Amino acid sequence: xxxxxxxxxxxxxxxxxxxxxxxxxxxxxxxxxxxxxxxxxxxxxxxxxxxxxxxxxxxxxxxxxxxxxxxxxxxxxxxxxx
Numbered sequence: 001x002x003x004x005x006x007x008x009x010x011x012x013x014x015x016x017x018x019x020x021x022x023x024x025x026x027x028x029x030x031x032x033x034x035x036x037x038x039x040x041x042x043x044x045x046x047x048x049x050x051x052x053x054x055x056x057x058x059x060x061x062x063x064x065x066x067x068x069x070x071x072x073x074x075x076x077x078x079x080x081x082x
Contacts, residue, residue, distance in 0.1 A: 010051045018043035 022039030026032070054064075 006051060006055060009054065010047050013050050014043045014047035016043075017046040 018039040020039075021042050022035045025035035025038050030038075057063075
């Protein structure tokens with residue numbers, strides 16, 4: 001898995017966390033700049049922790065059976081459908 005894969009994974013988690021955290025902050029009554037700042041800060045922290053953890057687990061050969069989002073797991077899944 002190359003650098004592009006990990007960058008895409010980081011950005012996917014970051015955007016998801018940013019939207020959820022920002023929306024929750026807005027629902028709590030905070031203004032938009034504060035909500036966006038909190039979403040960006042905590043989204044980056046969450047994405048970094050998630051991506052680094054998955055990177056090291058992937059290097060050890062541990063794959064997520066639920067996610068099946070790594071290329072190795074996708075090939076195994078496609079083989080069982082045929």
